[in-house]
Amino acid sequence: MNENRLEQLKDERNLKSKEVAQYLKVYESTYSEWEHSKIPIPTKRIIELADFYKVNIDYLLNLSKDRRLINKPTKLDLKEIGKRLKSIRLELGLTLRELGDKLNTSFSALASYERGEHLIQSETLITLCKLSNYSIDYVLNRDKENIKIKKNTQVYS
Helix, strand or coil, X not given: CCCCCHXXXXXXXXXXXXXXXXXXXXXXXXXXXXXXXXXXXXXXXXXXXXXXXXXXXXXXXXXXXXXXXXXXXXXXXXXXHHHHHHHHHHHHCCCHHHHHHHHCCCHHHHHHHHCCCCCCCHHHHHHHHHHHCECHHHHCCCCCCCCECCCCCCCCC
16 A cells, blocks of 8 residues: 555645544544555545545645645546446556456446446545546545656656
């Protein structure tokens, strides 16, 4: 699991873990486990954290050293996210089954993400973005630009 930048961002604002946990309405122990990369952060919570810190998700999750200010709160549009996921899969030239094998998830889960029925799980999303070099912010429709992670940034693994 990648080390994230939650602790750094929290410290920059002189916040305590308890305060961030209260903002997110989660247990402090849960937030602490996210902060120390002990458990995966759910996609919805990643978005909330990125909105709270006003940064791009790729930076937050330490997938890029490129820190961008994103002031506008995220409005989840599962249909648009689904279109972007399908477009990426087709660009990779993979069937749902083939991509599912690469992402260690079922083709039916991928199909439901592409149809906009469910929000993609964070671990699947991160793996897909590493595989395709697409920005998580682009996939989640937080950024309109088709920014690929490897261009002009360093990818951390």
